[in-house]
Amino acid sequence: MTQFNETELTAAVIRSFDDTPDPRAKFLLQELVKSLHDYVSKTGLTFEEWEYAIDFLTRTGQKCTPIRQEFILLSDVLGVSMLVDAVNHREREGATETTVLGPFYVGEHKVMPHGTDVSANLPGERMFVQSRVTDLQGKPLANVPVDIWHADDEGYYDSQRPTYATEGPSSRARFVTDADGRFFFRTILPCSYPIPTDGPVGEMIIQTRRHAMRPAHVHFLVNAPGYEPLITHVFMDGDKYLDSDVVFGVKDELVARIEKRTDALMPDGKPAEVPWHLMTYEFHMKPGQGAAPKPMAAKAQEHA
Amino acid sequence: MTQFNETELTAAVIRSFDDTPDPRAKFLLQELVKSLHDYVSKTGLTFEEWEYAIDFLTRTGQKCTPIRQEFILLSDVLGVSMLVDAVNHREREGATETTVLGPFYVGEHKVMPHGTDVSANLPGERMFVQSRVTDLQGKPLANVPVDIWHADDEGYYDSQRPTYATEGPSSRARFVTDADGRFFFRTILPCSYPIPTDGPVGEMIIQTRRHAMRPAHVHFLVNAPGYEPLITHVFMDGDKYLDSDVVFGVKDELVARIEKRTDALMPDGKPAEVPWHLMTYEFHMKPGQGAAPKPMAAKAQEHA
Known part of the structure; x- marks a missing residue:
């Protein structure tokens, strides 16, 4: 036997x-x-350690909702997400570097006209973001959907706010590149922020004396047909957490110098009422295939 | 940087x-x-594989309830539970072999008098279980609580039945050893049964063409103060799944020959109305410490 x-x-x-x-x-x-x-x-x-692990994993699963993904967060803080990213992007050939998706991509971003202030109702320093999507030779890519999302002035994503269900998205939008590959929008300067620490992952971070902070950044998901979907962030230069990002997401090339401006007009010719910041960043796409990640809400429906 | x-x-x-x-x-x-x-x-x-894993783990957590533990089931079918058991029980010194707890220990077993028919309302062939708890020298251990639980004639545990909430436990009880270390009870002959296949773990078993069966067994949890808690099963000899238990829980020493009997009286002197089976098995306890596993319901309360 x-x-x-x-x-x-x-x-x-x-x-x-x-x-x-x-x-x-x-x-x-x-x-x-x-x-x-x-x-x-x-x-x-030991049995006690095994039981702790079973309980930890169970609670991690049970903390997930259609707008919160605690297992992605766990993967992130253990560096697994960045390693998966790295092993799948070994040869960049000049394409923009990639980084983690993070747990706050809820998908279903609404297309907005260029120039929209995606954080119109939020306090914070004003920022104008101008960007362009090109191939590896610098040829502009038109009609490319670009999802953007970032945290607010207090470090929270819209989906973390109790008002999300009633007021809908904020600091979260989709833009579609014009004939010249360009898109631009207004928003606020994002802040460095802690990952959520009210779940099992936060417990682990606290108990191991790690800090829970991510350096300030804007998420971009650029999904051009015929090119690898580009999942990345642009980080704000000077942030004190660039060297110790809790999810290990920083790469030098993704850090952008944000210019302080006092010009009376923003780049689209409309008036600026207060001093503002300018982020300029271009995305270079690598030819290839691949599906963009599905938002968690869509996944939840698949199994419903 | x-x-x-x-x-x-x-x-x-x-x-x-x-x-x-x-x-x-x-x-x-x-x-x-x-x-x-x-x-x-x-x-x-790949990203798709990572996403699958995130989704699988999330669904595994979300399948758990106070009376169902899908992560323990996952650990079981990957042989992790048995390995944890093995590395923590390397030296048995004659003590009874251990095996997995399984996901159906819900705790809070009610103490019943010796001889109780714990499956009184269930169809199935009748079985009389007689047992004794001793130390490694064969000295009987008195007043030791022994939790027992097993599947019914169709392969389901009471907690898997929709009637569990209203009708309470069945084929699940606690007995306390007498001065001679003995306890005995009536029940039905348990059947081999599939682990639940309506969750992510079942999906994996089906997709990988494994069978989902466990050989017939009765669970025992013997918890004597001053001795290592003993978590084990007694398997029915002759079961066709002894060699391929889906959770790898079988050990030779834990297989008991079940005698078919037609005696008019059962070992406690009470009449047997139909042919019956006799299981005789002794448990030998190893001195030591250790907490018995907490039932999942108790864990759920800790975090509530």
Whole structure:
């Protein structure tokens, strides 16, 4: 009889996946078994630790909602998201660097006209963002949808606010590039902010004495047909957390100098009422395929 | 500036846990980072696979309730639960072998008098279970609470039935050993049964062409003060799934020959109305400490 003792167990579990029809799934699962078993053996994991892990993972799943993804947050703070990003973008060939999607992409961004103030009702220093999407040779790409989202002046995303359900999105929009590959919009200067610490991931960050801060940034998701979807941030130069981002998302090339301006007119010729900031950043797209990430709400519906 | 690229990322994430006050937690987290990163690098995990994993883990958490623990089930079918059991029970010194707790321990078992028919209302072949709890020298241990639970004639635990909330437990009880270390009860012969396949874990089992069956068994949790809590099953000899238990829980020593009997009286002197089965099994306890596992409902309350 098969004895599932310590010496034979791992081999038996690996064998149990031998008939998996999809060879990639079989490989991933058998490697997963090896990794998990190696971890348990190497650490001599106790029952109490195993129970803690089961409970932690359960609570992480139960903290997720259509607008909050605690497992992505866990993947982020363990550097797994950035590593997945890295192994899938080894050759950039001059294309803009990528970074994590983060847990606050809720999808369904509404298309807005260029120049829109996406944070019209929010307090904060005003910022004008001008950008262009090109291929690797600098040829402008027209009609490309670009989703943007960022935190407010207090470090919260719209979806974290109790008012989200009634008031709808804020600091979150889609723009479509013009014939010259350009798009531009108004918003506020985003702030560095803590990831949510009211869930299991926050518990871990606090208990391990890490700080929970992300340096200020704007998220961009550029999805041009015939090009790899570009998921990235643009960071504000000078932020004190650039070197210790809690989700390890910073790359030098993604840090933009934000100019302080006092010009009476913004770049689109409309009046500026107060001193403002100018962010200028171009995105260079790499030819290829790939689906843009689905927002969590869409996933929730798939399984509903 | 710190560049969180592929070569520096893992080291940066490991460093981020350097200030963890608890040295064991620090070790477990830093080893976890190494294992996870090694897995992602080795497999070249794609975004789609990462997204699948995030979604799978989320749904696994969300399938959990106070009476269903899908993450324990996941740990079970990946052989992780049995390995944790093995690394924590390397030296048995004659003590009864251990196996997985399983996801159906809901705790709060009600103490019943010896001889009780714990499956009184259920169809199935009748079985009399007689048992004794001793130390490693065979000295009987008195006043020891023993939780027992098993599946019914159709392979379901009481907690899986919609009637559980109104009708309460069935085939689930606590007995307390007498001065001679003995306890006994009536029940039905349990059946081999599939683990629940209506959740993410079942999906994985089906998609990988594994079978979902567990060989027939009765769960025992023996919790004597001054001894290691004993979490085990007793399996029915002859079951066709003994060699391929979906959760890898079988050990030779835990397989009991179940005698078919036609005696008119059962071992406690009371009449048997139909042919019956006799299970005889003794539990030998190892001196030591350790807390019995908390039922999931109690855990849910801790975090409420």
